[in-house]
Structures are given as structure tokens and as C-alpha cells.
Amino acid sequence: MNLESELRELLGRVDEAPWPGEAGAYDRFLRRRTRRGRVVAAGTVLALVVILAGAVLVPRLLSTALPTTTPAAGKVRVESEGFELTVPRGWRVARELTGTRRDDRTGVPRSTVIGVVLRPRAARPARAEIIVTTDDNQKFDRSIFQSGSRRPDGLDYRLHPGVGRDGVGRYAVLWPDFCPPGIGCQQAANPRVLWVSGSAASGREQVLETMRTIVIEVRRITDALPPPPPPDVPDTTKVQLGSGGSGRTAWEAWIEPLDGNAGFSMRFPWLQEHGKKGQGRHWESLEPRMLQQRTTYTLQDCLFWVPGNGLVLSGLANKDVAMVRFELRNRDPVTVRTFGQDRRLPWVAYVSPVLRAGTGVTRVVAMDAAGARIASDDSTFGGGPLCWPPP
Numbered sequence: 001m002n003l004e005s006e007l008r009e010l011l012g013r014v015d016e017a018p019w020p021g022e023a024g025a026y027d028r029f030l031r032r033r034t035r036r037g038r039v040v041a042a043g044t045v046l047a048l049v050v051i052l053a054g055a056v057l058v059p060r061l062l063s064t065a066l067p068t069t070t071p072a073a074g075k076v077r078v079e080s081e082g083f084e085l086t087v088p089r090g091w092r093v094a095r096e097l098t099g100t101r102r103d104d105r106t107g108v109p110r111s112t113v114i115g116v117v118l119r120p121r122a123a124r125p126a127r128a129e130i131i132v133t134t135d136d137n138q139k140f141d142r143s144i145f146q147s148g149s150r151r152p153d154g155l156d157y158r159l160h161p162g163v164g165r166d167g168v169g170r171y172a173v174l175w176p177d178f179c180p181p182g183i184g185c186q187q188a189a190n191p192r193v194l195w196v197s198g199s200a201a202s203g204r205e206q207v208l209e210t211m212r213t214i215v216i217e218v219r220r221i222t223d224a225l226p227p228p229p230p231p232d233v234p235d236t237t238k239v240q241l242g243s244g245g246s247g248r249t250a251w252e253a254w255i256e257p258l259d260g261n262a263g264f265s266m267r268f269p270w271l272q273e274h275g276k277k278g279q280g281r282h283w284e285s286l287e288p289r290m291l292q293q294r295t296t297y298t299l300q301d302c303l304f305w306v307p308g309n310g311l312v313l314s315g316l317a318n319k320d321v322a323m324v325r326f327e328l329r330n331r332d333p334v335t336v337r338t339f340g341q342d343r344r345l346p347w348v349a350y351v352s353p354v355l356r357a358g359t360g361v362t363r364v365v366a367m368d369a370a371g372a373r374i375a376s377d378d379s380t381f382g383g384g385p386l387c388w389p390p391p
Helices: 003-011 025-029 057-062 204-217 269-274 288-294
Strands: 075-078 083-086 091-102 109-120 129-135 156-160 167-175 192-199 239-244 251-258 261-267 281-285 296-302 311-318 323-328 334-337 347-351 361-367 373-377
Touching: 075 109, 083 129, 083 204, 091 129, 129 204, 167 204, 192 204, 239 347, 251 281, 251 311, 251 347, 261 296, 261 311, 281 296, 288 296, 288 311, 296 361, 296 373, 311 323, 311 361, 334 347
Parallel strands: none
Antiparallel strands: 075 083, 091 109, 109 129, 129 192, 156 167, 167 192, 239 251, 251 261, 261 281, 296 311, 311 347, 323 334, 323 361, 361 373
């Protein structure tokens, strides 16, 4: 659909029921928002006053062709919202919009750039302004894209009436919100809306043309890009990652096949030698997608052959994890270093020292080489006691 068709369709909606979510739209650009639960507009009554500055302007708008792409005047990246735009010729970045976002790795809220305000380099068009940002604070409503158009990359968009006296129009673009590793949210359930909103006292058709150029050409970056496929290894892979302990508590960590599938296993040589046939190995099938999302994948082994029993925690982590901290109930945390970095595998491994039977695990935290948190998993064990000692 070209600009002329969009404008005809927009003008045909003037007498329809008000479109929700317009009142206070510019204020919402500056509202504090969090990363989780990205959602969009629903609510108050639309002010459909002065859409295109009267009937005299309409024929000019409908006869104006979309201009060709002009040389870039610079690029703007808004990484927290997943977009990069080329500043159109004759326009400049007047200011940045800031808001609060929760850091994906640390979970700590921080102030960051969430959008930009563009204005003409010259005095004309008068009072012209284009705001580009995302809205993830309201209930998502896919109907705002119905009867709209589609970008070359398949993302839907639609032109809506502007807001207020100088409002030219608002483009809503369906903008993905993919989940970074360690978050574990459902990607399909987290769309957001990229808003390209314009206002002007004159030259409104020029502003609309510039807005549509931005809508078509704005690029997806960072968290708006599909995540890479999870790493994997051949089902026949057999590699020892490391070993440790001694005597009854000696262990070996392996990636090895079982029944035609590759998996992670903990071998306990003493029990393999002195126990019943088949004992002494704990094998779990690899879950590459779970590892990609959670960053760590932790197993437990109860050492019933050790006096007083005992607990060993082990698992795999993504390659950038240098340390793993086990946060224990009513005990000081235990931190271990990962190993197996020299193996040609997409993961590293970790193993805890032997812990007292009955220990409760509340959280497993993955950290980088500097000790900064990458991700954490507090759903695996739930804090309850593990491996009760014998009566």
C-alpha cells in the first residue's frame, strides 16, 4: 500500500468510532517502563480534530508521491528498543527520550535511551517534529494493524490519525521483542509497537512522507532480531570435560551418548567399581534450547555410598560463564569455577564440592570472569532439603 492509499484509508476513518489509546500518547513516551510484559495501547477517547488541516490540503496530500531515499545524514541506534534509523535529509536529532529499563543480565533498573525526537534543520515546516519510540506499557492489541500495510521484512504497519491540534499522524509498526538468554519468556507472546508520530503547523504532507520513509527503512537490531539457533553437538559426541574429588567422592564429567542421543553425565568411579551393575553414572539428555535461555542446567546427585550421605551439584553452562554460585538455604553460598573451556564444545561444566545431606538450594547464579551476574535460575530446586542423611 502506498502513501496515497494510506491517506485515503485514514480519511475514511474520521467519522468512525474513536480509536483507543490516543489521549496522553506523547506523555506515555516518557513513562517509566520495564522489560517484561511488553504491551500497547488501549483506553481513552481519540481527539480527531484537525487531521490534515482542512479539505484544501487533502488533494495535495493524495497527489504527493513518496520521495526516493535520500543520502543518510547519520544513523541513530536505540539498542534498548531494538531499532536503528537513518536520519532523513533535512532533519536532525533534537533530543533523546530516556526511560527506565531493567538490565537483562543484572536485573537492576537503569536509565537508558528509549527513543528520539527529530526536527527539521531549517525553520520549515513550522513546529514540525517526529517522535520514534516503542510503547510496551499498555495492553497489546493486534487490531491496530488491521487493514494496514506490510514492510518488506513482513512486519505489519498502519497509519492512524494524529493527536492534538498539530497532530499529523501516527504510524504503528509491529515490532518484535525477542527474549535474551537467561530470561526464558515466550517470544511469540511479547510483541511491541514501534510508534512513528508526527506533528506540524505547516508542511504536513512533507512530514507524513518523512514518517513513512522512516517506517519502511527503520532497521531491527539487538533484541528485535531473532535469536540465533541453539548450539548443538553430534549425537555421537564423547568428550571428558574434567574430573575431581578422591576416593569414594571421585567424579568425572562427560558429554557422551546413550541410546543414540548425546547427553551430560556424571560418573562416580568408586561406585561403578563397587556398586551394582549400571550404578555410578547419572546421564541426562542435552537440552540446548533450555541452556540457551537459562544459561545453566543443574543436576543433583545424592552420594548414598558415602558415610552420612552427601550432595553434589553439577551441570553445563553457556561458554561465557566463568563461575557458578550456589545459594544455599541457611548456609553461606558456594562458588566454583567452570571447566572444559579448552574443549571444542559450546558449553562448559561445573561441579560443586560435596555438600552436607539435607542442604537446600535456593538459586544457581551464573557469573562472568569479573564476578558480574549473567543469569540466575531459582526454579530448579526450590530451596527444599536435598539428599536426606540416613536415620
